[in-house]
Amino acid sequence: MKSKKAASVPIESLPDGEELPEGWKSIILEDYVYIAARIGWRGLKRGEYTKTGPLFLAVKDIQENGAIGYQNVTDHLSEFRYDESPEIQLKNQDIIITKDGTIGKIGFVENLPGKVTVNSSLLVVRPSPEILPRFLFFYFRSRSFQSIVHDRITGSAVPHLFQKDIKKFQILVPPLAEQQRIVARVEALLTHINAARDKLSRVPLIMKKFRQGVQAAACSGRLTDGRDNHRYPSFSFDQIKQEHNKNVKRKFNESIQLELKDLPDLPDNWTWINFSLLINKIKRGPSLKCNQEGKGVRYITSGNLENGRLRLDYDQKFLADFNDIDKCQLKHGDLILNCVNSLDRIGKSAIFEENHGTAIVGFNNYGLELNQNFILPKYANIFCQSEFFKRQLFLLVKHAVNQVSFATDELDPIAVSLPPLAEQHEIVRRVGILFERADAFDQEVAAAGRRCERLTQAVLAKAFSGRLV
Numbered sequence: 130m131k132s133k134k135a136a137s138v139p140i141e142s143l144p145d146g147e148e149l150p151e152g153w154k155s156i157i158l159e160d161y162v163y164i165a166a167r168i169g170w171r172g173l174k175r176g177e178y179t180k181t182g183p184l185f186l187a188v189k190d191i192q193e194n195g196a197i198g199y200q201n202v203t204d205h206l207s208e209f210r211y212d213e214s215p216e217i218q219l220k221n222q223d224i225i226i227t228k229d230g231t232i233g234k235i236g237f238v239e240n241l242p243g244k245v246t247v248n249s250s251l252l253v254v255r256p257s258p259e260i261l262p263r264f265l266f267f268y269f270r271s272r273s274f275q276s277i278v279h280d281r282i283t284g285s286a287v288p289h290l291f292q293k294d295i296k297k298f299q300i301l302v303p304p305l306a307e308q309q310r311i312v313a314r315v316e317a318l319l320t321h322i323n324a325a326r327d328k329l330s331r332v333p334l335i336m337k338k339f340r341q342g343v344q345a346a347a348c349s350g351r352l353t354d355g356r357d358n359h360r361y362p363s364f365s366f367d368q369i370k371q372e373h374n375k376n377v378k379r380k381f382n383e384s385i386q387l388e389l390k391d392l393p394d395l396p397d398n399w400t401w402i403n404f405s406l407l408i409n410k411i412k413r414g415p416s417l418k419c420n421q422e423g424k425g426v427r428y429i430t431s432g433n434l435e436n437g438r439l440r441l442d443y444d445q446k447f448l449a450d451f452n453d454i455d456k457c458q459l460k461h462g463d464l465i466l467n468c469v470n471s472l473d474r475i476g477k478s479a480i481f482e483e484n485h486g487t488a489i490v491g492f493n494n495y496g497l498e499l500n501q502n503f504i505l506p507k508y509a510n511i512f513c514q515s516e517f518f519k520r521q522l523f524l525l526v527k528h529a530v531n532q533v534s535f536a537t538d539e540l541d542p543i544a545v546s547l548p549p550l551a552e553q554h555e556i557v558r559r560v561g562i563l564f565e566r567a568d569a570f571d572q573e574v575a576a577a578g579r580r581c582e583r584l585t586q587a588v589l590a591k592a593f594s595g596r597l598v
Contacts, residue, residue, distance in 0.1 A: 150595030153303045159296035163255040165216040172249045183211040183244035191236035219245045222262040224254040228290040233278030235269045264308040271589035310598045326581045344515040350396040361549035363398035373406045387544045404543040412496035414457040414489045425449035427488040431467045439479035457489040462506045469493040469534040478513035508553040
């Protein structure tokens with residue numbers, strides 16, 4: 130790592146009209162850093178991982194602030210495999226860069242708990258004594274270096290960061306004393322920004338609990354408690370069952386009993402009713418290969434269902450040359466209910482509306498045509514997002530490898546809290562208002578997060594152009 134003659138200053142490194150600060154120089158990184166990665170033939174297969182031994186870091190072990198989550202590392206390797214690659218045995222003050230998958234994440238190695246090495250998705254960077262490791266760490270997090278990452282992501286189907294991308298990069302470096310002052314100032318400023326970012330990171334969980342609380346209150350009568358709703362007639366079990374048996378080929382199974390012991394008491398003019406009694410028709414699409422070129426009819430997947438809403442702006446899939454559309458075409462007011470997924474995602478739902486165009490329901494979802502004489506689709510969607518529905522659904526799903534599922538007849542014992550129609554309209558209105566406020570707050574939090582990132586980049590830009598201290 131012997132220093133060579135410094136390269137010329139890149140024009141983009143300094144603002145127009147500004148000269149290089151006194152004592153600073155422009156360098157090419159390969160002259161001042163050691164870079165190493167796991168040699169291809171020394172890559173480990175999953176079967177070679179061990180339960181104990183040296184830690185084996187992966188991309189997931191690098192936190193957003195650059196810290197290494199040693200306590201959460203799940204992979205280990207043998208002493209032999211550790212010893213055969215001394216070039217990537219980590220030392221304190223090393224810098225780690227992710228080069229595959231989620232590329233461009235930067236980690237800083239300190240407080241090593243013992244022997245630690247990296248997998249083939251990570252690069253190890255070790256600067257010469259002329260560059261403070263912490264100074265280079267912050268540089269790699271700056272927009273100047275991250276622009277390389279952005280180019281690799283947008284310009285390649287399989288993003289990859291090569292060692293040559295880093296070695297040939299040109300940066301401005303001040304004397305060591307100045308580097309120390311810059312690092313101290315950057316850390317002081319980022320401490321405040323990171324504290325704000327940490328608080329913002331807790332908001333999504335708070336808002337998730339808020340929405341869950343609203344849904345639970347809506348479906349138990351607490352959200353509209355105090356309204357003079359006794360004038361609204363309630364629905365009886367026999368009334369709903371008779372209409373179901375009259376309109377639906379599959380008759381209701383009289384032996385099905387609702388289990389209500391873990392469900393709340395309802396207002397006097399509400400009732401718990403079997404979910405299946407509220408369904409007039411069930412639609413399910415074919416399991417066929419789709420395209421993403423917009424050819425054919427839109428195919429609704431579980432990826433289009435997000436927080437009770439139908440999202441058509443991503444996971445866009447289409448089915449070409451499909452002629453049996455009628456049996457699975459979605460209509461205005463249909464409840465889309467996800468029936469095959471991981472346990473934490475099963476049961477996602479959304480309402481299909483006429484402005485969504487023409488679409489069929491995918492194989493991993495049901496399209497439920499509801500009896501709107503008794504239940505509003507939007508109220509049914511609120512209920513499907515509630516803890517009362519999820520709790521019951523988790524008890525009946527069938528487990529397979531990495532996923533769970535349920536059949537439509539397994540909806541028979543699921544109890545739905547059913548208020549009078551007028552009460553449902555009021556619940557839908559109030560939930561809509563509360564969720565609109567929550568959405569607006571989410572947007573404010575997202576904007577604050579972007580401001581934190583802009584502040585971080587502004588601090589780093591000043592630091593590496595000699596204008597911070």
